[in-house]
Amino acid sequence: MKEIKEISDLMPEVQNNSETLQCTMDESGCCIVPANDTERAFWDDKWAAGATGWDLGTVAPELKIFFDSIEDKTSSILIPGCGNAHEAEYLLSQGFTKITVIDIAPTLTRNLRKKHEGNPNIQILDGDFFDLKGSYDYIIEQTFFCAIPPSMRTQYVKKMNDLLNEKGVLTGLLFNREFEGGPPFSGSIQEYQELFPANGLELVKIDVAMNSIPARQGTEVFFRAVKKKMSCCS
Numbered sequence: 001m002k003e004i005k006e007i008s009d010l011m012p013e014v015q016n017n018s019e020t021l022q023c024t025m026d027e028s029g030c031c032i033v034p035a036n037d038t039e040r041a042f043w044d045d046k047w048a049a050g051a052t053g054w055d056l057g058t059v060a061p062e063l064k065i066f067f068d069s070i071e072d073k074t075s076s077i078l079i080p081g082c083g084n085a086h087e088a089e090y091l092l093s094q095g096f097t098k099i100t101v102i103d104i105a106p107t108l109t110r111n112l113r114k115k116h117e118g119n120p121n122i123q124i125l126d127g128d129f130f131d132l133k134g135s136y137d138y139i140i141e142q143t144f145f146c147a148i149p150p151s152m153r154t155q156y157v158k159k160m161n162d163l164l165n166e167k168g169v170l171t172g173l174l175f176n177r178e179f180e181g182g183p184p185f186s187g188s189i190q191e192y193q194e195l196f197p198a199n200g201l202e203l204v205k206i207d208v209a210m211n212s213i214p215a216r217q218g219t220e221v222f223f224r225a226v227k228k229k230m231s232c233c234s
């Protein structure tokens with residue numbers, strides 16, 4: 001997934017709300033972040049075939065409650081591995097103005113661009129989260145962590161740390177259960193409690209989610225992580 005190809009000299013800087021992202025533009029004006037072809041094809045095939053069993057069809061109730069608690073509608077919010085971006089749709093309906101979503105599957109991002117055409121409050125990026133640049137107040141996790149290979153989990157937390165602004169918050173849902181094979185890949189509270197602090201993020205909350213959809217009840221946790229404070233010496 002991490003095989004970054006050279007982006008040509010023609011790398012325009014694209015204004016993303018208040019952030020500046022580096023990406024290339026395709027012929028239709030879509031902002032492209034580089035991505036490994038195999039990974040892209042794997043997910044794109046799923047979207048093209050409609051094999052999207054993970055899709056809740058609506059914003060996850062736990063996330064809706066969290067979004068309702070954010071007062072500043074100009075907060076910059078990133079949703080990686082966004083899929084059908086139901087969370088973004090909810091945020092838009094509530095008047096949020098700086099939403100960025102990214103997904104590696106072009107079939108999906110094409111559809112999202114059509115759906116949100118002309119809406120300046122959402123930026124839809126086609127590409128690999130691990131190659132994204134930017135700085136966000138909130139980053140939302142919703143069945144993205146379980147989709148990436150477990151060998152990339154350390155990189156996931158480090159990348160989240162890079163993408164959060166100083167007071168930024170990474171929050172959302174993570175599975176606390178085993179799966180056979182994957183994706184989705186297994187995960188547990190114990191693993192998260194080691195993984196996040198070891199890679200720069202403090203887990204300020206991690207509890208079994210109280211408002212999961214029935215099929216996921218008791219199998220996912222709601223968490224909030226922030227940058228670890230640097231301890232100082234004098």
Ligand SMILES: C[S@@+](CC[C@H](N)C(=O)[O-])C[C@H]1O[C@@H](n2cnc3c(N)ncnc32)[C@H](O)[C@@H]1O
Pocket residue numbers: 001039043044054055056080081082083084085102103104105108127128129130142143144147148
């Ligand atoms: C299990 S789906 C979840 C989609 C959505 N978050 C949801 O809950 O409905 C995982 C999504 O992550 C995307 N994805 C996988 N690897 C990615 C990567 N490295 N960068 C960006 N998106 C990625 C896939 O295309 C897919 O849409």
